[in-house]
Amino acid sequence: MKGGLLFRGWKTLTSRGFFSLNDKSLRVCVIGSGPAGFYTAEKMLKAHERAEVDILDRLPTPFGLVRSGVAPDHPETKIVVNQFSRVASNERCSFFGNVSLGSDVSLSELRDMYDVVVVAYGAESDRSLGVPGENLKEIYSAREFVWWYNGHPDCRYMAPDLKCTDTAVVLGQGNVALDVARILLRPMSELQTTDIAEHALVSLQESTIRKVYLVGRRGPAQAACTAKELREILGMKNLQVHIREADLVISPADEEELKASRIQRRVYDLLCKSATSHQGHDFAGQRELHFIFFRKPDKFLPSEDQSRVGGVRLEKTCLKANGLSGKQVAIGTGQFEDLNCGLVLKSIGYKSVPVDGLPFDKYRGVVPNVRGRVLSSDQPENVNIEQGLYVVGWLKRGPTGIVATNLYCAEETVASILEDIDNGLIASPSGSPKPGRQGLLQALEDKNVRFVPFGGWEKIDSKEKLEGQLRNKPREKLTTWDELLKAALG
Numbered sequence: 001m002k003g004g005l006l007f008r009g010w011k012t013l014t015s016r017g018f019f020s021l022n023d024k025s026l027r028v029c030v031i032g033s034g035p036a037g038f039y040t041a042e043k044m045l046k047a048h049e050r051a052e053v054d055i056l057d058r059l060p061t062p063f064g065l066v067r068s069g070v071a072p073d074h075p076e077t078k079i080v081v082n083q084f085s086r087v088a089s090n091e092r093c094s095f096f097g098n099v100s101l102g103s104d105v106s107l108s109e110l111r112d113m114y115d116v117v118v119v120a121y122g123a124e125s126d127r128s129l130g131v132p133g134e135n136l137k138e139i140y141s142a143r144e145f146v147w148w149y150n151g152h153p154d155c156r157y158m159a160p161d162l163k164c165t166d167t168a169v170v171l172g173q174g175n176v177a178l179d180v181a182r183i184l185l186r187p188m189s190e191l192q193t194t195d196i197a198e199h200a201l202v203s204l205q206e207s208t209i210r211k212v213y214l215v216g217r218r219g220p221a222q223a224a225c226t227a228k229e230l231r232e233i234l235g236m237k238n239l240q241v242h243i244r245e246a247d248l249v250i251s252p253a254d255e256e257e258l259k260a261s262r263i264q265r266r267v268y269d270l271l272c273k274s275a276t277s278h279q280g281h282d283f284a285g286q287r288e289l290h291f292i293f294f295r296k297p298d299k300f301l302p303s304e305d306q307s308r309v310g311g312v313r314l315e316k317t318c319l320k321a322n323g324l325s326g327k328q329v330a331i332g333t334g335q336f337e338d339l340n341c342g343l344v345l346k347s348i349g350y351k352s353v354p355v356d357g358l359p360f361d362k363y364r365g366v367v368p369n370v371r372g373r374v375l376s377s378d379q380p381e382n383v384n385i386e387q388g389l390y391v392v393g394w395l396k397r398g399p400t401g402i403v404a405t406n407l408y409c410a411e412e413t414v415a416s417i418l419e420d421i422d423n424g425l426i427a428s429p430s431g432s433p434k435p436g437r438q439g440l441l442q443a444l445e446d447k448n449v450r451f452v453p454f455g456g457w458e459k460i461d462s463k464e465k466l467e468g469q470l471r472n473k474p475r476e477k478l479t480t481w482d483e484l485l486k487a488a489l490g
Contacts, residue, residue: 115388301313372416393406
């Protein structure tokens with residue numbers, strides 16, 4: 001739905017700042033409208049009174065993972081969109097949704113149009129395990145599953161089969177792993193009043209899954225989740241939690257790790273408390289959550305028809321000190337066991353995707369940078385700073401942290417931009433002002449790209465909230481590209 005007429009009202013939007021304020025404006029383009037992008041825009045607008053910020057996103061909807069990543073039963077985390085909406089309503093800020101970097105406009109074109117370009121499009125792919133059987137049906141990344149239940153248009157038709165099995169295996173024990181396990185196990189009465197996508201709600205209502213296994217390579221002292229997320233899932237009603245007591249025995253090396261991290265200590269204590277409190281309380285029909293430590297996937301086993309997953313072969317692991325990192329790493333022991341299941345969700349990390357013209361460290365999955373300044377190479381002997389090009393968020397530091405982590409990340413990148421402005425490092429080589437927003441509008445018109453302004457998002461927002469009221473939900477998300485663009489541009 002990229003083709004067709006350009007948004008018809010663009011020439012009437014000059015009063016909302018769709019053209020440069022004056023020739024002395026600092027023209028800034030932020031690519032990506034998630035938390036990292038919006039925090040960067042907010043900081044730039046506050047720090048530089050002549051900054052004019054355009055935020056681009058390939059989706060018609062803003063807010064990135066706040067909309068498509070935060071679990072539907074965590075509405076309090078989504079309140080930050082009110083703050084981001086105020087940023088977008090600033091007369092010096094404009095949103096351009098439905099604009100894809102690479103196909104609709106290239107990075108080199110944007111660098112020619114703007115004084116400053118900040119890349120903030122995050123991580124929209126997944127790491128691979130690289131083990132046999134990974135391509136069997138009913139094996140998904142946790143990202144895909146999260147996008148599915150959150151109504152992301154790219155995963156609208158994913159349709160995981162939740163009726164073919166009573167057992168799901170989640171590989172990983174971080175917060176995203178806990179999110180997907182919780183959604184699979186949470187009573188429908190508690191999900192019906194959230195903004196979960198309708199297609200996911202219907203599928204979960206029909207689900208036969210009663211057991212979820214959370215599998216981690218290392219032990220409870222190294223579990224990657226936070227105490228808040230863990231406490232929530234451990235406290236769910238009518239849920240039987242299983243933790244092997246033998247796994248809770250810690251070594252002197254574990255104890256040192258726990259001393260160094262209050263968060264890890266809290267997580268470990270919660271797991272120990274849960275193991276004790278759930279002893280001897282098995283009830284027929286209860287849903288089950290199993291924490292499996294010291295195991296890593298060796299291969300995926302096919303079901304009888306050979307096309308879909310029927311189980312996971314796990315290799316037992318033990319921990320060994322890593323002299324370089326100071327942390328313990330899991331190594332295989334050569335002992336194996338099989339775990340039958342009909343659904344696998346891989347929560348082993350998101351991965352960023354490179355684009356033409358953007359230096360990229362494929363091994364680390366980040367853009368090489370120093371405090372947000374993009375480097376032309378990750379080789380120390382050939383490093384040059386790319387003038388006017390910056391990075392923020394997961395592309396800058398890797399897919400870690402919570403929503404608020406992006407605030408500090410953005411502050412650092414914006415501080416680097418301001419330093420470079422003060423030092424005269426950001427200036428048009430020709431001396432004439434760059435076209436900025438006007439140049440982008442012209443380029444999109446020339447390519448017949450239908451962009452969605454923030455007013456278009458507000459139409460989507462209103463429609464979703466209205467539909468939600470009819471179902472006693474905060475909103476009923478539009479989940480296809482056609483629906484979203486029709487609501488925004490119709």
